Structures are given as structure tokens and as C-alpha cells.
Amino acid sequence: MRPFRYHRPAGVAEAVALVDAAPNAAYLAGGTNLVDLMKLGVQRPDLLVDVNRLPLDTVDPLPDGGLRIGATVRNSDLAAHPLVRRHHPLLTRALLAAASGQLRNMATTAGNLLQRTRCVYFQDTARACNKREPGSGCAARHGQNRDLAILDWSEWCVATNPSDLAVALVALDAVVEAYEPDGPRDVPLTGLHRSPGEHPERETTLAHGALITAVRVPALPFAHRSTYRKVRDRASFAFAVGSVAAALDLNGDVVRDVRLAYGAVAHRPWRAYRAEETLRGRPFTADLAARAADAELAAARPLTHNAFKVPLIRNITVRALTDLAGAVGR
Ligand SMILES: Cc1cc2nc3c(=O)[nH]c(=O)nc-3n(C[C@H](O)[C@H](O)[C@H](O)COP(=O)(O)OP(=O)(O)OC[C@H]3O[C@@H](n4cnc5c(N)ncnc54)[C@H](O)[C@@H]3O)c2cc1C
Numbered sequence: 001m002r003p004f005r006y007h008r009p010a011g012v013a014e015a016v017a018l019v020d021a022a023p024n025a026a027y028l029a030g031g032t033n034l035v036d037l038m039k040l041g042v043q044r045p046d047l048l049v050d051v052n053r054l055p056l057d058t059v060d061p062l063p064d065g066g067l068r069i070g071a072t073v074r075n076s077d078l079a080a081h082p083l084v085r086r087h088h089p090l091l092t093r094a095l096l097a098a099a100s101g102q103l104r105n106m107a108t109t110a111g112n113l114l115q116r117t118r119c120v121y122f123q124d125t126a127r128a129c130n131k132r133e134p135g136s137g138c139a140a141r142h143g144q145n146r147d148l149a150i151l152d153w154s155e156w157c158v159a160t161n162p163s164d165l166a167v168a169l170v171a172l173d174a175v176v177e178a179y180e181p182d183g184p185r186d187v188p189l190t191g192l193h194r195s196p197g198e199h200p201e202r203e204t205t206l207a208h209g210a211l212i213t214a215v216r217v218p219a220l221p222f223a224h225r226s227t228y229r230k231v232r233d234r235a236s237f238a239f240a241v242g243s244v245a246a247a248l249d250l251n252g253d254v255v256r257d258v259r260l261a262y263g264a265v266a267h268r269p270w271r272a273y274r275a276e277e278t279l280r281g282r283p284f285t286a287d288l289a290a291r292a293a294d295a296e297l298a299a300a301r302p303l304t305h306n307a308f309k310v311p312l313i314r315n316i317t318v319r320a321l322t323d324l325a326g327a328v329g330r
């Protein structure tokens with residue numbers, strides 16, 4: 001690991017000013033992703049600005065019934081929080097499906113959203129990777145790409161976003177509160193992560209130096225009827241091969257409203273708007289759920305080794321929605 005400076009700021013404004021002033025500075029939260037990448041030589045910050053002691057570690061109810069989650073709330077604390085468990089079980093499920101107990105005790109809300117891709121070539125400094133080293137090529141495009149994208153990839157990068165929490169938050173229309181060098185800014189979670197395009201090294205729409213301070217989750221009347229279904233190579237402690245976050249509201253058997261988002265299919269957590277449109281206002285059946293997934297996946301362009309993801313996502317969509325429909329009916 002290369003030498004680096006370390007600073008623990010007294011407040012948010014000081015933290016942002018420090019990172020803004022240093023082109024190669026990074027915020028340090030739980031360190032479960034950043035420190036690993038520093039050890040591998042993938043990230044080489046010369047200044048770490050530690051956000052762990054900033055007062056950003058509470059979960060607070062909002063007047064509209066929603067939640068405001070501080071950036072440094074640990075994944076374990078968020079999953080176990082009574083308001084989250086009661087009103088947003090989707091978040092608890094997504095969080096508990098991720099990593100291990102020890103990692104969740106360290107990992108923070110903002111760190112989870114901004115964790116880097118698990119593409120193996122990104123982590124291997126001997127291989128070409130446009131994300132790590134712009135202009136060097138993409139070893140995954142025609143290499144081992146089983147775990148990578150089927151939607152919205154570019155010739156420059158076919159990586160996926162690995163966060164489970166981000167998929168759930170995208171489904172819930174969450175909003176990121178960022179403190180940028182120019183001042184505070186709200187960023188809808190659906191607009192936080194970028195498509196890879198020609199610049200996969202630019203992963204978010206945040207300005208350099210932006211500090212995420214909180215995530216707001218608006219009230220959703222049917223949020224308690226929601227689920228997260230994740231398929232992975234091992235039963236625990238593994239990243240998603242494909243995942244779905246779903247919430248369903250039925251009026252009789254007619255879909256009054258629905259939320260659907262997919263994980264491990266694209267460079268960003270994927271809100272499945274076409275599938276939602278297909279479902280809304282129609283009597284719910286497993287066949288309708290399958291047609292909804294097909295509508296979303298019509299745009300899929302599988303790589304050499306991951307065509308299986310298309311039926312996988314279709315199947316977990318049907319399963320998640322029929323489970324929810326059954327629960328609503330009871
Ligand atoms: C073995 C293993 C298995 C895992 N499995 C899963 C899994 O199945 N699902 C899953 O979702 N995750 C998984 N993870 C990833 C884990 O959840 C992330 O490493 C963790 O959430 C990152 O949070 P952190 O607080 O440690 O972030 P850090 O490592 O401290 O930071 C990550 C990034 O976020 C930036 N950052 C941190 N806080 C802020 C802030 N407030 N504002 C702006 N930038 C900030 C940092 O600069 C850095 O770039 C796994 C990790 C490991 C090591």
C-alpha cells in the first residue's frame with residue numbers, strides 16, 4: 001500500500017473543503033471496500049478524510065412518514081432499526097442479503113451506495129480496464145463476463161453495480177442528500193449512478209468532493225408489502241448474480257401500483273419502469289408478471305457468458321410478485 005495522509009474533520013464543511021482541494025483525496029467510511037482496493041493498488045488516494053465521527057449516524061422519521069437515513073449509519077444498524085423493519089422491510093431484506101455480519105457492522109449507508117464494481121479485471125492491475133485506467137481497454141468485454149451486465153453496457157465497460165441496498169432504494173424512489181463544494185444538492189437515487197458510456201471511470205453524477213450526508217426514503221403506502229430476492233452462487237456471503245426489489249399494491253386482483261428494480265444487470269441499479277407500466281391497472285397473474293419482465297428485458301444484450309441472466313431475472317420477477325400477491329390476498 002502506498003503512503004497516504006489521514007485527516008479526521010470536525011464538520012461536514014471542513015470534510016468537503018479538504019476533499020475538494022485535493023484531486024486525489026477520498027472519504028473513508030467503514031473502509032470495507034476502499035481499503036481493500038488500496039491494498040490491491042486499484043485506488044491510490046494520497047489523502048483519506050475520515051467521516052466516521054461526523055454526526056451523520058441517525059435514522060429519523062420524516063413528517064410525511066418517510067425516513068431520513070444518515071450516511072454513516074452502519075448496514076447492521078439500519079437493517080435492525082424498528083422503523084425500517086416495520087415500514088420498509090425491503091431495506092432490511094436487501095441489507096441482510098449482503099456481505100457478512102462482520103462487514104455489515106462496519107459498512108455504512110453511503111459507502112455501500114458508492115462501493116466499486118466487483119468486475120475481476122477492475123481489481124487486477126495487470127489487466128486492461130477503462131474504469132481503472134481510462135483508455136486502456138476492457139478485458140471483460142470478451143473475457144470472463146458471466147457476472148457482468150446484460151443491460152445498458154457500452155463497448156468501454158460491461159461492469160455491474162454490486163450494491164444490494166441501492167437496488168432497494170431505487171425501487172423506493174429514495175433521494176440522496178449530498179453536500180457538494182457549491183452547497184447542498186438532492187440527487188434522486190435513480191440519477192445517482194451513471195451509465196458507462198465512453199467514460200466508465202465516472203460512476204456517479206456527484207461533483208468531486210461531494211459528501212453524501214443522508215438518504216431520504218419517502219413514504220410509500222404499500223412499502224410494507226415488499227420483498228428483495230437475490231440469486232447468488234452461495235447461500236450467503238456472495239454478491240448477486242441477479243436480484244429484484246419489488247413492492248406491490250393490489251385493488252382486488254388489479255395492480256393499483258408496483259415498484260420493481262433489478263440488481264447485477266447493469267452499471268447502475270436498474271429501475272424496471274417498462275415492467276411496472278405493463279403491470280399497472282391489469283389483473284395480476286403470474287403470466288402478467290412474466291410479460292412485464294419480458295417487456296423490461298426486451299432491451300437486454302447478453303454477453304458471451306451471461307445469457308442465463310435473462311430467464312433468471314424473469315423467473316425471480318415472477319416469483320417475487322406472485323409471493324407478494326399471495327401475501328396481499330391473505
Ligand atoms: C467479502 C465482501 C462481500 C460483500 N458482499 C456484498 C454483497 O453481497 N452486497 C453488497 O451490497 N455489498 C457487499 N459487500 C460490499 C460492502 O457492502 C461494501 O464494502 C460496503 O458497503 C462499503 O461501505 P463502507 O462504509 O465500508 O465504504 P468505504 O469502503 O469506506 O467507502 C466506499 C466508497 O464510498 C466513498 N464514501 C464513503 N462514504 C462516503 C460519503 N459519506 N460521501 C461520499 N463518499 C463516500 C469512499 O470514498 C469510497 O469510494 C461485500 C464486501 C466484501 C468485502
Ligand code: SF4
Pocket residue numbers: 117119120121122128129130131132137138139140141148156157158159200
Ligand atoms: S467491464 Fe468495466 S470494470 Fe470490468 S474490465 Fe471492463 S472497463 Fe474495467
